[in-house]
Amino acid sequence: ENWVNCSTLKHINIHRNSLTSHGQGADISTYNFPVLTFIDFSYNKFIGPVFDFPGGMSIYVTNLNLQCNYWRAPLPGWCSYDRCNYCGLGQQWSSLVDLYESLGSPPLLAGWNASSSDANFCSWQGISCYPENTDNIHVINFPQSVQLSGTIPDSVGAFKELRGFIANHQEISGTIPSSFGTLPHLQSFQFSNNQLTGTIPPSLFNHSQISLVYLGSNILTGSFPALHPSSC
Numbered sequence: 001e002n003w004v005n006c007s008t009l010k011h012i013n014i015h016r017n018s019l020t021s022h023g024q025g026a027d028i029s030t031y032n033f034p035v036l037t038f039i040d041f042s043y044n045k046f047i048g049p050v051f052d053f054p055g056g057m058s059i060y061v062t063n064l065n066l067q068c069n070y071w072r073a074p075l076p077g078w079c080s081y082d083r084c085n086y087c088g089l090g091q092q093w094s095s096l097v098d099l100y101e102s103l104g105s106p107p108l109l110a111g112w113n114a115s116s117s118d119a120n121f122c123s124w125q126g127i128s129c130y131p132e133n134t135d136n137i138h139v140i141n142f143p144q145s146v147q148l149s150g151t152i153p154d155s156v157g158a159f160k161e162l163r164g165f166i167a168n169h170q171e172i173s174g175t176i177p178s179s180f181g182t183l184p185h186l187q188s189f190q191f192s193n194n195q196l197t198g199t200i201p202p203s204l205f206n207h208s209q210i211s212l213v214y215l216g217s218n219i220l221t222g223s224f225p226a227l228h229p230s231s232c
Helices: 087-102 154-158 178-182
Strands: 011-013 038-040 047-049 063-065 070-072 127-129 137-141 164-166 188-190 195-198 212-214
Parallel strands (some): 011 038, 047 070, 137 164, 164 188, 188 212
Antiparallel strands (some): 127 137
């Protein structure tokens, strides 16, 4: 209510605190800021959905940094990568939590905790980010010792910088999400010795960079996708 008359507010910078939002996100959608152009809510503890803007306001916000919070997907339609800078990072966090829960919240995965206040997911076991000191997930590599089960959610499509997903010798079941086909830099896809069922999605071979596909010893059925030189 104290924000209602802030018609002259141009910048909001509250980064690197421990501010929370009690599950409602940092909601400013009910207010009107006609000249607001800069928002930095990074490195806090906001949770819940990413806020939306009141009518057309997103047009004027040219700098937006929401990284290292606890946003949950889906992101609002205005939140494209080229306009929202680090907004996609919230989606990566959300998708990692979704992956963790879909795999049955395995206790042997060090550092993985959906309720943790540690947003530095690059330090979680099996997660590699590149370049160093950034939050671009480069490789997901689960060692056999973590004993994974459960399924892989379709939300893995959020990892747009992913080069490799490796989870051999586990007990992962369910189908292969077609969203793997939306990862433009995917080079290595390794899920041998699991319990995957269904068909191999043709989109998996839509990458010009794909070099390793290991799917031996699963329960896959159907036809093998037709391969074309232009796609792999």
